[in-house]
Amino acid sequence: MRRLALYIMAACAIGATAQDWGLRWIACPTAGEADQVWFRRTFTIDGRPPSARLTIASAGRFELYVNGYNATTDVIAPGAAPQCDTIRVMTFEVGRFLRADTNVVAVWYSPAGRSRKQLAMTLSGGSGDSDRVALSTDGQWLCRPANATTTPEGDETIDDRHYIDYWNTDGGPTVGWVPAEEQEGLAPSPIALVPPIHKAMRIRRISRYTFLDDLGSTVVYHFARRFDGWVRVTLRGMGRGDTLTVNGLTYVCSGRSDEQACRRFTTSASSMAVVSGPEGFSRDNVTDIEAIDIEEYTHTSYLY
Known part of the structure; x- marks a missing residue:
């Protein structure tokens, strides 16, 4: 001590x-x-x-x-x-x-x-x-x-x-x-x-959407509460080079099965996720979508 x-x-x-x-x-x-x-x-x-x-x-x-x-x-x-x-x-x-x-x-x-x-x-x-x-x-x-x-x-x-x-x-x-x-x-x-002992960031909760608006190549997912953090989208059936935008994240697909689009170093605040893709993209390409709420907390461990 x-x-x-x-x-x-x-x-x-x-x-x-x-x-x-x-x-x-x-x-x-x-x-x-x-x-x-x-x-x-x-x-x-x-x-x-x-x-x-x-x-x-x-x-x-x-x-x-x-x-x-x-x-x-x-x-x-x-x-x-x-x-x-x-x-x-x-x-x-x-x-x-x-x-x-x-x-x-x-x-x-x-x-x-x-x-x-x-x-x-x-x-x-x-x-x-x-x-x-x-x-x-x-x-x-x-x-x-x-x-x-x-x-x-x-x-x-x-x-x-x-x-x-x-x-x-x-x-x-x-x-x-x-x-x-x-x-x-x-x-x-x-x-x-x-x-x-310092102010740090951690995951507070991971939420699922409650309903969506299907606009074709753009799908809007609505969550029950506002979050400040990441949207993580799991994709299937995307072509290599297909480009999506998700709340300020631009993601270029590799075409791998179950690839995930998610921020790493930045955050955005919203109560919805607006996912836009190329022609032919639909909600069927989204196998899972999560709102990851990140909060500030007091880090107290010296060893990390």
């Missing part, structure tokens, strides 16, 4: 006054300003450390993976409203995900504005005075644009044709990946350390 209290006090003090101190920033040289980005780094360790702390800083939102496991337990991280001129720093305990062999740390990054401060990270772990693993962001990381974009207005576009299976594991393909670009000489930014 004493360590936790000291951490919170330090976070509050630094968050109010700090500038961009000593962070080693990387960015994807082939990504546009709206592109979401996949980052990954493969490394080996001789023995699994009993604990390991990973500290990640970003000007946007992200999902953190260690050997394919999602270490970001909150549905949107950081949970506070994104501000592209403020760097948010979070620390995760990831020792339980590491193994005494080849490991992969991967990040799915979503921009919150125009910034080359996409990702800065350190990972350290060991026992006693010796570290079994020590890693930071540099040009040895690989990156590529993800299959999605985030607009400044808070909408997303997802192209499922270009999703790469196992991109965040050791078994994922490396063709098309390029070395990350180290960023130097950037102007300083305000920094906010996210303490163990």
